[in-house]
Amino acid sequence: xxxxxxxxxxxxxxxxxxxxxxxxxxxxxxxxxxIATFIFNIQDWNVANNTFYNMLQFDNYAIAFSSVIILVAFxxxxxxEGFFKEETNMTDHYSLVLFALVGAVILVSYTNMTMxxxxxxxxxxxMYILVGSSKNxxxxxxxxxxxxxxxxxxTGFLLFGIALxxxxxxxxxxxxxxxxxxxxxxxxxxxxxxxxxxxxGLSFKVSAVPFHFWAPDVYEGAPxxxxxxxxxxxxxxxxxxxxxxxDVTFFRVSASxxxxxxxxxxxxMLVGNITAVFQTRTKxxxxxxxxxxxxxxxxxxxxxxxxSNSAILFYGLAYSIGxxxxxxxxxxxxxxxxxxxxxxxxGLGKSNPLLAVVMSIALLSLAGIPPTAGFFAKYVIFTxxxxxxxxxxxxxxxxxxxxxxxxxxxxxxxxxxxxxxSEKINVEMNHKLLLIxxxxxxxxxxxxxxxxxxxx
Amino acid sequence: MIxxxxxxxxxxxxxxxxxxKGEQVKKxxxxxxxxxxxxxxxxxxxxxxxxxxxxxVSYSWIKSLGINFHVGMDGISLLMVLLTTFLVxxxxxxxxxxxxxxxxxxYSLVLAMQFALVxxxxxxxxxxxxxxxxxxxxxxxxxxxxWGGENRARITFKFFVYTLTGSLMxxxxxxxxxxxxxxxxxFEIAALYKSGQGLxxxxxxxxxxxxxxxxAIKMPIFPFHTWQPDTYxxxxxxxxxxLAGIMLxxxxxxxxxxxxxxxxxxxxxxxxxxxxxxxxxxxYASCIAIVQKDFKRLIAYSSIAHVGLIxxxxxxxxxxxxxxxxxxxLSHGVNVVGLxxxxxxxxxxxxTRDIASLGGIRNLNPQFAVLFLIVLLGSVALPLTNGFVGxxxxxxxxxxxxxxxxxxxxxxxxxxxVYMLRSYQSIMLGETNSVTVSFAPLSSSEKAVLIILxxxxxxxxxxPKPLLDIAGPSVEKLVDGVRLAMGK
Numbered sequence: 001x002x003x004x005x006x007x008x009x010x011x012x013x014x015x016x017x018x019x020x021x022x023x024x025x026x027x028x029x030x031x032x033x034x035i036a037t038f039i040f041n042i043q044d045w046n047v048a049n050n051t052f053y054n055m056l057q058f059d060n061y062a063i064a065f066s067s068v069i070i071l072v073a074f075x076x077x078x079x080x081e082g083f084f085k086e087e088t089n090m091t092d093h094y095s096l097v098l099f100a101l102v103g104a105v106i107l108v109s110y111t112n113m114t115m116x117x118x119x120x121x122x123x124x125x126x127m128y129i130l131v132g133s134s135k136n137x138x139x140x141x142x143x144x145x146x147x148x149x150x151x152x153x154x155t156g157f158l159l160f161g162i163a164l165x166x167x168x169x170x171x172x173x174x175x176x177x178x179x180x181x182x183x184x185x186x187x188x189x190x191x192x193x194x195x196x197x198x199x200x201g202l203s204f205k206v207s208a209v210p211f212h213f214w215a216p217d218v219y220e221g222a223p224x225x226x227x228x229x230x231x232x233x234x235x236x237x238x239x240x241x242x243x244x245x246x247d248v249t250f251f252r253v254s255a256s257x258x259x260x261x262x263x264x265x266x267x268x269m270l271v272g273n274i275t276a277v278f279q280t281r282t283k284x285x286x287x288x289x290x291x292x293x294x295x296x297x298x299x300x301x302x303x304x305x306x307x308s309n310s311a312i313l314f315y316g317l318a319y320s321i322g323x324x325x326x327x328x329x330x331x332x333x334x335x336x337x338x339x340x341x342x343x344x345x346x347g348l349g350k351s352n353p354l355l356a357v358v359m360s361i362a363l364l365s366l367a368g369i370p371p372t373a374g375f376f377a378k379y380v381i382f383t384x385x386x387x388x389x390x391x392x393x394x395x396x397x398x399x400x401x402x403x404x405x406x407x408x409x410x411x412x413x414x415x416x417x418x419x420x421x422s423e424k425i426n427v428e429m430n431h432k433l434l435l436i437x438x439x440x441x442x443x444x445x446x447x448x449x450x451x452x453x454x455x456x
Numbered sequence: 457m458i459x460x461x462x463x464x465x466x467x468x469x470x471x472x473x474x475x476x477k478g479e480q481v482k483k484x485x486x487x488x489x490x491x492x493x494x495x496x497x498x499x500x501x502x503x504x505x506x507x508x509x510x511x512x513v514s515y516s517w518i519k520s521l522g523i524n525f526h527v528g529m530d531g532i533s534l535l536m537v538l539l540t541t542f543l544v545x546x547x548x549x550x551x552x553x554x555x556x557x558x559x560x561x562x563y564s565l566v567l568a569m570q571f572a573l574v575x576x577x578x579x580x581x582x583x584x585x586x587x588x589x590x591x592x593x594x595x596x597x598x599x600x601x602x603w604g605g606e607n608r609a610r611i612t613f614k615f616f617v618y619t620l621t622g623s624l625m626x627x628x629x630x631x632x633x634x635x636x637x638x639x640x641x642x643f644e645i646a647a648l649y650k651s652g653q654g655l656x657x658x659x660x661x662x663x664x665x666x667x668x669x670x671x672a673i674k675m676p677i678f679p680f681h682t683w684q685p686d687t688y689x690x691x692x693x694x695x696x697x698x699l700a701g702i703m704l705x706x707x708x709x710x711x712x713x714x715x716x717x718x719x720x721x722x723x724x725x726x727x728x729x730x731x732x733x734x735x736x737x738x739x740y741a742s743c744i745a746i747v748q749k750d751f752k753r754l755i756a757y758s759s760i761a762h763v764g765l766i767x768x769x770x771x772x773x774x775x776x777x778x779x780x781x782x783x784x785x786l787s788h789g790v791n792v793v794g795l796x797x798x799x800x801x802x803x804x805x806x807x808t809r810d811i812a813s814l815g816g817i818r819n820l821n822p823q824f825a826v827l828f829l830i831v832l833l834g835s836v837a838l839p840l841t842n843g844f845v846g847x848x849x850x851x852x853x854x855x856x857x858x859x860x861x862x863x864x865x866x867x868x869x870x871x872x873x874v875y876m877l878r879s880y881q882s883i884m885l886g887e888t889n890s891v892t893v894s895f896a897p898l899s900s901s902e903k904a905v906l907i908i909l910x911x912x913x914x915x916x917x918x919x920p921k922p923l924l925d926i927a928g929p930s931v932e933k934l935v936d937g938v939r940l941a942m943g944k
Contacts, residue, residue: 364594369590369593369594369620370586370587370590370591371587371590371591375590379627379631380521382627382628382631383521383631383634383635386628386631386632386635387635394628395628398624398625398628401624402617402620402621402624405616405617405620406613406617409613409616413601413609413613416598416601416602417601417602417608417609449518450517450518450519450520450521453518453520453521454519454520
């Protein structure tokens with residue numbers, strides 16, 4: 001609850017910055033504000049409280065996810081300092097990002113369908129604008145437009161689904177819906193239709209195959225920092241929402257959606273990874289890798305056992321910090337060498353050893369090689385899937401991971417093996433610090449995962 | 457405590473080395489590995505003769521998932537650690553006449569590799585074992601990628617993916633066993649043994665193949681060996697020595713510790729296929745070795761043949777076989793490092809490894825010829841060398857399993873003699889030719905390495921009792937346990 005209030009106030013403050021001309025101070029204010037939000041947020045730990053007429057619930061699940069989101073947002077701000085240097089739209093950028101965070105926090109704590117809808121919209125509308133924030137770049141505009149159309153389409157599905165479920169159960173409240181469908185067979189057919197439509201809508205948001213077609217174009221067209229934001233925070237929030245809706249509310253009718261999610265998960269992992277192999281531009285490759293990672297998270301969602309929540313939380317965290325590192329480096333390299341093709345990374349191991357080492361650690365984590373966080377994340381997901389009896393899905397995931405290794409290693413090989421531009425890239429001090437912190441975090445989370453796993 | 461020291465000392469040294477600049481990196485790395493060897497010797501002195509697991513340390517690591525940091529050593533582990541800590545300083549010493557780019561990184565990776573290898577050999581928790589197992593892959597991958605020869609990107613990548621595939625299958629099997637443990641799930645070795653032995657015949661078979669695949673690729677066993685000759689050839693000399701001398705033993709050690717006792721019934725019903733593959737590998741690799749022109753590649757293939765015999769002996773699952781396997785792992789480690797070093801010496805002097813183009817070196821440097829001959833005789837298992845002890849026990853073990861199998865496996869000794877002696881003849885004997893006009897005298901570090909290795913080969917060949925005594929009781933206990941569970 002406190003997180004919501006604080007984030008919204010931060011958003012409003014940043015709008016006022018233009019008026020009262022303290023724009024220069026805004027960056028430290030936002031960073032401190034995020035730290036304060038994080039601290040106030042975890043104070044609610046173990047004190048489940050409901051707000052807004054029981055439409056939001058800040059239980060441990062919500063607090064764990066929102067804390068991770070705020071943490072990742074903090075790292076993201078460190079990465080994105082350059083994005084806020086532009087004079088004309090600076091305050092808009094701040095407030096849009098902060099309001100998107102508000103949407104993300106609502107998405108992890110809703111207990112009512114209306115709040116789900118509000119959360120998705122509050123998260124998405126700033127994103128539509130931010131994706132198009134390189135106003136003079138044609139591909140950024142195109143991405144924004146594409147994202148808007150696709151997003152609106154998905155929201156339409158979601159809303160239609162909510163309406164049908166309301167028709168079937170007479171309520172927006174998740175608990176009421178849950179009790180309403182407790183008797184198998186007593187639920188009308190429109191309920192199932194509604195549920196499927198919601199599944200489609202949410203699959204769009206987490207970019208699960210075959211609803212992923214927007215993702216590569218949008219990820220590639222958007223400014224790199226915004227791509228990082230979408231790949232991390234938006235995905236985390238959408239998964240938390242997905243999980244709460246399907247694993248908790250629709251648990252009793254799981255037999256009717258499990259097979260669909262099974263296929264979605266397998267397709268997402270395989271198609272995402274296989275398509276990524278053929279990409280020659282890093283941003284687009286990371287976009288497909290992001291699609292693939294959604295597949296692994298769907299596996300945990302499908303398992304519906306004691307590991308599922310912590311598996312998705314841990315996977316989301318591991319994947320997010322790995323992505324922050326890779327996107328930071330991609331944006332640095334792309335800016336310095338004027339190109340984000342894989343060949344732009346040639347010889348990076350010689351010219352910038354720090355960038356190359358951190359990139360390698362992050363890529364090893366994304367590929368799931370021990371002792372990184374990414375390995376442990378995959379391990380928990382495999383375990384929970386195994387426990388749920390999805391042995392073939394684990395087999396598909398193993399195959400997909402091997403394919404993943406192929407394209408992640410292409411970058412490592414380019415950095416260390418290929419001769420290339422030996423000119424040293426200048427890296428700002430704060431980026432260096434961020435990268436070192438993130439690299440340590442990736443390894444630390446891989447070696448001591450327990451304190452995150454135990455959370456929920 | 458001493459186990460923790462053994463594991464983490466190399467890691468600390470590796471991290472420290474990253475900050476050392478210039479020439480003294482080699483010396484510091486050598487010093488650190490000698491200290492590590494001294495620690496092993498201390499452990500050896502403290503080791504109480506018997507079949508118990510000693511120097512045990514166990515901490516709760518990931519409590520919510522029942523994963524412990526549990527390490528300890530019985531006789532088998534101790535010998536493997538001894539092999540690792542003995543060979544790494546020697547491998548570092550072999551590089552004393554070489555100048556690698558970025559030496560601090562190179563030696564740091566070698567020490568990181570040692571850290572992971574020691575970890576593999578002392579882990580008593582399935583998850584920990586898997587972590588170390590994978591961890592060993594990363595330094596060697598980078599050693600080969602950064603300092604390797606032609607075409608290395610493609611070849612080392614094939615190696616990486618191959619081994620990773622096997623590892624992931626093992627991980628799957630481990631998770632399966634973990635979820636079958638009773639009560640609070642646990643990766644403790646005892647719990648995994650129990651859950652594996654509780655499975656029915658068919659499921660033990662699945663688990664057997666999933667885990668065996670990981671080990672078979674690492675060793676490698678025919679037909680999973682295709683990554684090996686290329687990788688050995690393309691890797692830098694020290695990388696090849698690490699791969700063949702120690703890393704290969706991860707696979708054979710894995711079979712002893714993490715396969716036989718986990719699925720004894722699965723072994724009993726599936727081992728015949730695995731043994732057949734191993735034996736095919738022996739003959740196949742030996743035949744290919746005979747026609748090799750490149751000496752390094754020849755040794756790579758001979759390594760497949762040797763490891764095939766080790767694997768067959770272990771899978772036969774009797775005391776002699778497993779005992780022989782353990783002993784032969786040590787011998788093969790020493791011999792193969794010696795052989796690859798000789799390749800390196802020749803290549804540095806003549807710029808070629810082509811067997812046919814060399815000749816007559818014995819006339820130029822009789823001392824080198826003698827040392828080479830001793831290493832070579834160890835490798836072809838002449839009595840009174842270390843190779844003989846292991847191969848004799850192994851063939852004895854395989855014979856108990858099946859006389860015909862032993863007869864075919866025994867070809868490894870004969871064919872080994874053929875390709876080894878033939879290449880010795882071609883390289884060392886005869887008249888010098890245009891390539892081998894002169895032979896730069898052995899440097900002191902080269903001499904030191906060869907003399908230490910030869911001393912080990914002969915000393916251990918003449919008096920193998922101390923090592924047999926360390927391995928014996930632990931092997932008996934393990935094999936008895938397995939045979940009991942097999943119902944034999």
